[in-house]
Amino acid sequence: MTLGTRSAVLGRRGGVDPDVADQLGFTVHDVVRDLRRDVAAATLPLPIDGATEADASRSRLLAQLDEHLLPRLGELSSPAMVVLAGSTGAGKSTLFNSLLGEELSPAGVLRPTTREPVLAVHPRDVEVLKPGPATDLARVVHHQGVPRGTALLDAPDLDSFLSENRSTAHQLLEAADLWLFVTTAARYGDATPWEALGRAKERGASVAMILNRVPKENLPTIRADLLARLREHGMTDAPLFVVPDVGPHEGLLDATVITPVLRWLSLLAGPDRSRTVILRTLKGALGALPEWVTGLADAVEEQGDAARELRHTVGVVVPDAAAAARRTILAGTAGGASVAARWFELASTAGLERVVVRDGVARSSRRAGHAREKALEGLRSEVEEAAVRSLVAAAARAEERLRAVLAGPGAPPGGTSVAPTGKDRAAQREVWAKGSVGAWARAADDVVAHLGEPAPAGTGDADEGGDPSGVGQPGHLEISDREARVRAEGARRAFGDGGLVALVLAAAVGNDDAERLLDRVLGEVATDAVAELRGDLADRAAAAVAEEARSVQSALVVPALADDAAAALRVRLAELRRLT
Known part of the structure; x- marks a missing residue:
């Protein structure tokens, strides 16, 4: 059912069928409540073109939903809220007091005069006045002069030099069923009145205008000019009241001066007639919502488009950077000069290359092996440090490349906001690398611990095209395993398990001297171990690249940037169009 249908249930006397009104209120209220939830959930994390404006529009839409539509839909019997608003010195408080016939809101030359909003309500409407922004922000007074079915509110200046006053004024206007905008002959051309009236039109609010302090001799000219401006702004239906300039005065205006305004407010009096104003403003507000929601949904989808392009950009960089990191490790350049220098030092002091190898088996006393193992502890430390540096x-390098494609020339929209900044990353990167290299070194401990053990079933000669059953080669696998075990035992005696691990790690980062020594004492077993550990370190280098890209990718994999992020808003839009 539409709000137009809701208006149709008003009888000739303005009466409303309670059952029909309740049903309609429930329908519209549910749609607007769901809309509010989905608008609040719609965020615009990427600073692309139009995002700032769309987010500001989203904030205004939320304010309208929270401060007017939802409270009003929740209780249609509450009095119509009529807010007097305008610029500094427009005479709002004097008009407010004069309409009520009593000085309830301070008026004078001191600016700002209205520091505390004043809400006047008829005593017989107090029971149906529902809590909301107006009752929360204003001092509520009960006064017989307020027309029944309405509540009259004197708001702070829209252009007050006090920011809290400006904020309060805008909040109260969002809560209004009717804007009674006050300006003067001297200031009606200022930007502030027309900006406020533009917001009123944007949200579909009912507006009336009071042109105050108009010199009698200039009244026809000024009135004609103001009417022309209203037509230019699409507000030809807005009532216009002209209050002549009465010169310097204190206290209330003469009743004859404000009679047209008072008569018009009295025409709205009574619960049923004021509800017509409420419904008209609600209909206007609901009619304005589809354009707002369409703009927000479009902005959310633009965010998704930008995120897809950014994900594609990152998706191109990361594999290339990971492959380059792997190639560097597999080329055997990770050790560098520091590992070579440590090897040269050990070769001359620990006699590493003077180990005797007879019939392929290292010959050494355990005492000499313990000494070499102790000396090789420094080599292991040097290798781990070199691996961390790699x-x-x-x-x-991956971070630099990501920053270049996301924040450099020709970067896709929004890239700067997700590009790595380098802040705090150096320390985090070092911690991550040390943890990964520590795990790599422990894997080397495990590899050395299993040196000389029989190969798993399904490996060996069968993998090289030999007879998988061993027929025609009696005892071949047993002999190979036995030889491997003997060579491993000899190597352990000569270097100790810790020393062998250091040698294997050094060879894995590309130290040729360590690799040649291992080949002498272990043969092909060492080759396989070195290849396994070098491949493991290459994988960890690729993982380091992936880790660097993780923060960028995680920023792009959020609900607000999903392909269907605007789906809920599109559903709400379809519901609104059925209502209006």
């Missing part, structure tokens, strides 16, 4: 460098 992972950190791979990650840093």
Whole structure:
């Protein structure tokens, strides 16, 4: 059912069928409540073109829903809220007091005069006056002079030099069923009145205008000019009241001066007639919503389009950077000069290359092996530090590349907001790399611990095209395993398990001297171990690149940037169009 249908249930005397009104109120209220939830959930995280304006529009829409539509739909019997608003010195408080015949709101030359909003309500309407922004922000007074079915509110200046006054004025206008806008002959051309009236038109509010302090001799000219301006702004239906300039005065205006305004307010009096004003403003507000929601839904979809382009950009960079990091490690350049220098030092002091190898088996006393193992502890430390530097460098290069494509020339829209900044990343990168290299080194401990053990079933000669059953090669696998075990035992005696791990790690980062020594004492077993650990470190370098991109990717994989992020708003839009 539409709000137009709701208006149709008003009888010739303005009466409303309570059952029909309740049913309609429930329908519209549910739609607007769901809309409010989905508008609040719609965020615009990427700073692309139009996002700032769309977010500001979203904030205004939420304010309208929270401060007017939802409270009003929740209780149609509450008096119609008529807010007197305008610029500094427009005479709002004097008009407010004069309409009520009593000085209830301070008026004078001191600016700002209205520091505390005043809400006047008829005593017989107090029971149906529902809590809301107006009752929360204003001092409520009960007064017989307020027409029944309405509540009259004197708001602070829209252009007050006090920011809290400006904020309060805008909040109260959002809660209004009718804007009674006050300006003067001297200031009606200022920007502030027309900005406020533009917001009223945008949200579909009912508006009336009071042109105050108009010199009698200029009244026809000024009135004609103001009417022309109203037509230009599409507000030809807005009532216009002209209050002549009465010169310097204190207290209330003469009753004859404000009679037209008072008569017009009295025409709205009575619960049923004031409800017509409420319904008219509600209909206007609901009619304005589809354009707002369409703009917000379009902005959300533009965010999704930008996010897809950014994800594609990152998706191109990361695999290339990961592949480059792997190539660097597999090329055997991770050790660098520091590992070579440590090896040269050990070769001359620990006699690493003077180990005797006879029939492929290292010959050494356990005492000498313990000494070499102790000396090789420094090599392991040097290798781990070099590996950490390699992972950190791979990650840093990935960050530089991501920053270049996301924030450099030709970057896609919104890229700057998700591009890595480098802040705090160096320390985090170092911590991550040390953890990863520590796990890699522990994997080397495990590899060395299993040196010389029989190969798993399904490997060996069968993998090289030999007879998988071993027929025709009696005892071949047993002999190979036995030889491997003997060579491993000899290597352990010569270097200790810790020393062998250091040698394997050094060879894995590309130290040729360590690799040659391992080949002498272990043969092909060492080759396989080194290849396995070098591949593991290459994988970790690729993971370092992925880790660097994780913050960027996680920022782009959020509900607000999903392909269907605007779906809920589109559903609400369809519901609104059925209502209006």
